[in-house]
Amino acid sequence: MSSQYPILVAIVPLMAAPICALLRGKTAPWAFTTITSACTFYISIQLLFSVASSGPISYELGGWAPPWGIEYVVDLLSGFMLVLISGISTGVLLYARESITKEVAPQQLGLFFTAYLLALTGMLGISITGDAFNVFVFLEIMSLSSYALIAMGERTDRRALTAAFQYLIIGTVGATFYLIGVGLIYLMTGTLNIADIAARLPEIEGTRPILAAAGFIVIGIGIKLALFPFHVWLPNSYTYAPNIVTAFFAGTATKVGVYLLIRFIFTVFGENYSFGELGLTDILLPLGVLAFLTMSSVAIYQTNIKRLLAYSSVAQMGYIILGISLASESGLTAAILHIFNHAIVKTGLFLSLGCMFFVVGSTYLKDLEGIGKRMPITTFGFVLGGFGLIGVPLTPGFISKWYLVVAALEKGSIIGYSLVALLMISSLLAVLYIWRVVEVAYFRDPPDSVVKREAPMSLLVPTWIFILGSFYFGIETSFNVGIAKVAAAFLMGGA
Template sequence: MTLAIHYPALQVVLPLLAAPLCSLMRGRDFAWAFATLVSWLAFGIAVALLFAVRADGAISYHLGGWEPPWGIEYRVDALGSYLLAIVTLISAVSLSFARLSVAREVRQDQHALFYTMWLLCLAGMLGIAITGDAFNIFVFLEVSSLSTYALVAMGGGGDRRALTAAYQYLVLGTIGATFILIGIGLIYMMTGTLNILDMSERLPAVADTRTIRVAAGFLTIGIALKLALFPLHVWLPNAYTYAPNAVSAFIAGTSTKVSLYLLLRFSLTVFGPTFSFGKLPLNEILAVLAVAAFLIFSALAILQENVKRLLAYSSIAQVGYMVLGISFASVTGLTAGIVHLFNHALIKTGLFLCVACVAYRIGSVRITAMAGLGRQMPFTMFAFVLGGFGLIGVPLTAGFVTKWYLIMAALEAGTSLGLVAAGLVLVSSLLAVIYVWKVVESAYFRPAPAGSPPVREAPLALLVPTWALILASIYFGIDTRISVGVARDAAVALLGGIS
């Protein structure tokens, strides 16, 4: 098909051009319907690219017909196609959920702007995953970041806490983006190219220079800020807590995943595993920070009474699992980290949608307010239980797959640090049992407050997208051929050479 040749360009152009059109739609549901349709079309394109890459290898698309490195290249490889599928799926499902939720949380006159920002955020994330040009990574990063700040600020119809969270996110996000731009600029100064593959070929000749080491430092810190890797996580809890519920679900399933992709792309494709894990002690640094993240923030999640904040702290812990997999610098470890991009996106987005269902009916997301909801909202709360099983890593859930591969990678490493990490992954899972149980106990084992009005189950329009993700997290805990298969292909390519 002639159109299929241009799928890499359409993947970004479709939501990018749809965004200004969305801003012109003033009907109550027109903007939502249009944005949702665009997201599902983008998901269809991403799936087509994923299967094309699996069948024929990486796709190189030359914008304007100019050959790289002179022209801008869009490149879709195993890792990029995996991320495209994740981001578009989460966007499409979250938007399918969003209509009723956004109608209650965002002012009517801001709906067109809200969905415009959503499509711009989607376009930016997809651009990061598909571009083969380092400077364009920064451009798309800013497109997605600026629109995300606006989406967070719309929480609670102008709630000051949402505005403060968005401002904090903006300040720290800008610092992170500046560090990334400085790192890219330093590499360009030494290699004379912005094409990622060309950059990786020229970089070994200058890898021993101080400039390249400084560039690696700037990039790692900047990406860690965007990734919310401990101790650079400060923006995340408030952003997730005070954003509109649909936005919390969307960014929880996509934002940190895109940032982890950047860490993989620069550390393994641009600098290469020999430089990153040999000349630099990146794996040791990442391992320490990852273990600290999933232990500290699993423990802090136990102390939270706001379920959205509880899930936000859990997300920082889950970032730790992804980074721990990368730190092993092995195919099994990278497979664990990459597959958790997908598994965590399904689980955490599903859980945030469960909380959004509760907020829609009772107007609160506090654990105490959820007393007795197990009987009054049985479908919503059972979905939360199944999603909680995924966070814990119960067998037959997607979360179990991740922890299985992490522990295998730790044992394969054969070092004392690896054995300790394997044991601490199990400890963190036990901590997850506690914070998930807090919600379950309130919903199922505490009576509803005396005199409180009866609560109805969430509308079907909210339950269907929620259950779609929860059931998907169960399915991909049983059938891992696609999720683990693509992750392993990406891991082999990243460690074996230029992907």
């Protein structure tokens, strides 16, 4: 059975989705989805252990050898992503049982969790497939189900429908750009297998169709990962989606986009071509810097905490893009590391906020005055998660920024030192937008009629798993830093 794990990790949630649509009631769809997600988490862990001990795994679908058939490939980076996606999914689902019934109509729960499983399938498939067109197929599975999940937030806010439609339009543009790029590559190489494309590109990499293909693919993926200035779909989507959808997507969806960008830059096009002839450093570096400076500044002025954290997510994507653009092993290590660290921290923050919404019914600052006194355990968890965004020592955010600073200093020029200064400024901006929440929570009195009440334990326990887990990975870094270093060395052409 273990030899079939590469296909099972994607096929299990895909086959479970239509079964889930047939289930009725409040408990059955949730329980079935949680068990399915836990199975993919177990399979992902086994795959990562196998890759770590024995090297990359290649799985041929239908017995057709690549490049003629579709190949699934698990290396250290893709195994890392599988564990991250399935782990966050399982943790969020443990939280979902009571939370989702307040935001989605009971008769829609079966369809909601069906869309959830399809989104999970798409993310896992993107991470494991070794076929460029198969990436597009999984990208569409993830996107179409995402639109539906966001739209289901209309029970609590009708603007969820507008947000879903906006995401649909912009997401379709991104997918079209990606597909055009893949089509041009196929025109020039005659193959869709990612490894085969990488082997054939050096002979034709200077041709105009390949240059155009690289541009289409980078822009298309940039739209999907909410790269500044293509991020306009993300704030509304995160703000008006159901809380567990926001938490799930914040920890996974944009990270899958970043993974795809890394895969094409370093595996398909190669480091020398990407940062040499294409000059991606000159494009990605300023966009990354603008992202974490401008979006952190915008976050300060938000009145809805979900929107505040959404803009913060765009800013955090800027750190990852900066690491990629530095075109060094240290920079790539920082980027891969921050994919994991930010996912854990931001999921915990959105789950904490979901606890507040469950009790108060709002995520607006004006409605959460004195929440630190009304819900002390939940609010303390949010503050601890905020430390991770700021980059306080002992948090994973500090580890990521430390490696980014090291990578910037390796440049040794005025650019490197300027980047370090800008990273410090962005951390101060993070202090300001987290302080806005702290000030409202602890330095304002709650309404006299409000009774002190915490969220149910079924919500608090998963939330604190992510909050405490983020501190664990900020102190014991052998797993996240270790894998990030080895994966970066491999992608940069090392052993």
